[in-house]
Amino acid sequence: MSLRVVSVVLVEPVAVFEFSVAVEVFGITRPEDGIPDLDFRVCALDPSRPLQAKSLAPFAIQASHGLDGVAGSDLVIVAATPIRSDDDYPGEVLDALRSAHAAGATILSLCSGSFVLGAAGLLDGRRCTTHWMYVDAMRRRFPEVEVDGDVLFVDDGDIVTSAGTAAGIDAALHLVRRELGSEIAVRIARRMVVPPQRDGGQAQFVPTPLPECRADSLADLLTWLVDHLAEEHTAASLARRAMMSERTFARRFAAETGTTPHKWLTQQRVLQARRLLEETDLGIEQVADTVGFNSAVVLRDHFRRQVGVAPVDYRRRFAVRSA
Amino acid sequence: MSLRVVSVVLVEPVAVFEFSVAVEVFGITRPEDGIPDLDFRVCALDPSRPLQAKSLAPFAIQASHGLDGVAGSDLVIVAATPIRSDDDYPGEVLDALRSAHAAGATILSLCSGSFVLGAAGLLDGRRCTTHWMYVDAMRRRFPEVEVDGDVLFVDDGDIVTSAGTAAGIDAALHLVRRELGSEIAVRIARRMVVPPQRDGGQAQFVPTPLPECRADSLADLLTWLVDHLAEEHTAASLARRAMMSERTFARRFAAETGTTPHKWLTQQRVLQARRLLEETDLGIEQVADTVGFNSAVVLRDHFRRQVGVAPVDYRRRFAVRSA
Incomplete structure (x- = not known):
């Protein structure tokens, strides 16, 4: 793959943050950083009609190209849009x-854009990811797809899928690194004031309510165990x-x-440790002891x-400090 | 300050990423996270005319409100737009x-939006920040303003300014924490797959070319020293x-x-250490020794x-790994 023509496909209502990640990484001129301009296209089914954004304010985005702009692209990015049944995505898209x-072309989906790829049949037999909120829904909808909910993105060669929202930045910078080299990825990351690689995966951002105990006969025991x-x-x-x-x-x-x-106990102990790291000042040794x-x-x-x-990094990120 | 009405003011050409940060943090309905909807408005001088985005693709954004939408806001966000002379920002804005x-109202500027605040005279005698690329320009333009180029944002009470690009997320989440509490900030951060607080400031993202030696008489000595x-x-x-x-x-x-x-040597040694951490596998002890x-x-x-x-965190973020 070379990387000269990059198009973004918008589906209404447009999730603006994910779309803007594509614009920021691929769609801005950066001559002062020595980065060559790409042929960047914002494509929609009907570019003459502004597309409603997904927002409390009724603002809209007017695409620069019709879907014919997708042809000839080296990279096609599918921005996020609310999930619907496969038939309700525009067939032309x-x-x-x-x-x-x-x-x-290489296809990159951002966040819930993975469902559009799934509806197009592009994920069959592939590994992919999506926003942590939609991992279960994705597995149910596309049983022939291997969904990894822990990572920030999955690079499956000509199909790259990103996890939730800001993980789109990680996936996009990964593609820049892959196609244009580390140096350009580092330069763009610095301009964006983000690290070119992030530690850990998506898992650290998933909230962890105690699993509901639906097991009737062991329910009391599990509650007692926790x-x-x-x-x-x-x-x-x-x-x-x-x-027994x-x-x-x-x-x-x-x-x-x-x-x-054994595994269940370990899981519950880590869950409890997360909560203690978020909400208390207990030292790591004390947290270990308590759980x-x-x-x-x-x-x-x-x-x-x-x-x-x-644990220390987790606490630094998620500790609830009084405002 | 209460936080019920939030408006974003767009100036053409619109920096879409920074704008989208405002939309993602304040302009999306999140009932499933128990977060009440805000009255969110996207305002422009003439909302009937789509505003050109700052991008290689000629796409546009159609605002939902005119500038009258700004009145009655608890928080007014000034999205980024390329820097120009004070008189060239629309006087009505x-x-x-x-x-x-x-x-x-509290005013929040994102990235180069700080120059709009400066042009409006809102920063006189205040502390603020902006994108690291524009720190020097900002100091020259507004000598009566204290510009801190190292931090991700500056909270000066009713004026909050964010550093470059993604630092807008940090500033916006900070305001959510300040006005709506830590728990809501953590919930939004998790949905966005970003940490609610980031380590370090903007300084770590600034590239560090060797300063050009313009000092004639000591130029040779400084080059030798490096x-x-x-x-x-x-x-x-x-x-x-x-x-001498x-x-x-x-x-x-x-x-x-x-x-x-002494200070100059220390600076140069740290600069050199950054380069070694980015580009080599030398251990910290060896890096210290080398510089x-x-x-x-x-x-x-x-x-x-x-x-x-x-240093270890810096290396983890910026090390140039072969693609």
Whole structure:
């Protein structure tokens, strides 16, 4: 792939932030940074009619090109737009995306734009991502697609999908790095006052309410467990508490939670640690102790694996300081 | 200040990314996050005519309100637009900003929007910031304004200014935190897949070419110094090298560099360290050694003070990895 012609396809109502990421990274002249201008096109089904933005204020965006602008693009960006059933995306837009992809263009979706790609059939058998809020909906809608909800973007070669909102910046800068080199990506990032690469994935930004306990027979036990995370628990001790044989307990636990007692406990301990890091000033050692990890080292290890960043970094980002 | 009515004032050509930050933080309905809708208005001098965006593609934005929409706002946001002489901003826009401010509105400028505030006379005697590229221009244009180029935003009460581009997100979330509380700010940040607070300031994003040596008489010495940062230098040893008395050397050095030999050397050492962190795999200890700091501890201390983040964090963000 070379990168000379970049088009953005808008679908009404337009999610303006995601669209603006495409404009900022690919659609601005930057001669003072020694970056050559791209042939940048903002395309819509009917460019003579301004498209309503997704906003509380009824403002609109007037595209510069019709869908014929998509033809000949090296990169086609699908901006975000509210999710609807596959048939309710304009058929002409889906056709334009399929044709561009067949002609060799790389396709980049931003946030919920991944559903447009899915509706066009471009994701079948592929790996992709989308906004963390829509990961489950995406899996249900497109069972033949592998949806990774933890990362900021997925580069599957000629199909690149970004996670939620600002993750579009990460995906766009990644494509700049891939096609135009690291130096240009770093220059654009600096102008945008963002890091060219971010730590951790999307997982760290997902809020974590306690999972609703729908398991009838183990519901009481699970509720009790969450209140007693600090204590030591083994499969044997839990089976005794549930008054079942270890074998029955293991089978029942897997059926009702989809995982093992050990993994479930670790998950709950990390969830609880996140909450304590957000809302208290407890030291890491105390947090580990409170949620039932043997040491700060063990907490750090599980935390990194599950959330994608270290506990101290997580606290720095999400601690609720009084205003 | 309460926060119910928020208006954005657009000036042509519209910097779309900065505008979209205002839309994303204040102009979207988020009932699923329990956030009440604001009265959000996109205002322009003539809302019947679409405003050209600042982009390689000739697309346009149609505002929802005229400048009368600014009246009654609790918060007025001035989106970015290319810098011009004070008289070339529409006088009606400057009037609307002055009236809103006089009526008690908080004013938030994004990126180069700070120049619009300056042209309206709203920054006189105030502290503010702007994009790092424009800090010097801002200081020259508005000598009565204290411009801080290192931070992501400046909260001066009823006037809040953001640094470059994405720093607008930091400033906007800061205002949400200030007016609506931390919890709502955290919820919006998560939806946007950004941290509610970022580490370090704008300084870490500023590229650092070696300053051009315009000092005629010391030019050779300074060039030599940059090539010999690893060695030890004192005012006495440098004066000897320049074949001047220490007193003459100190006076000349101050006249030509605006600083002392010690401070200048420290600056150059940190600059060189940044370059090594970006482009090499040298350990922190080796970097310190190469640029002439006695130890990693000394490097870390000066680096943090000058750049705003620790060397390891800086490397993680800016290291040029091969694509």
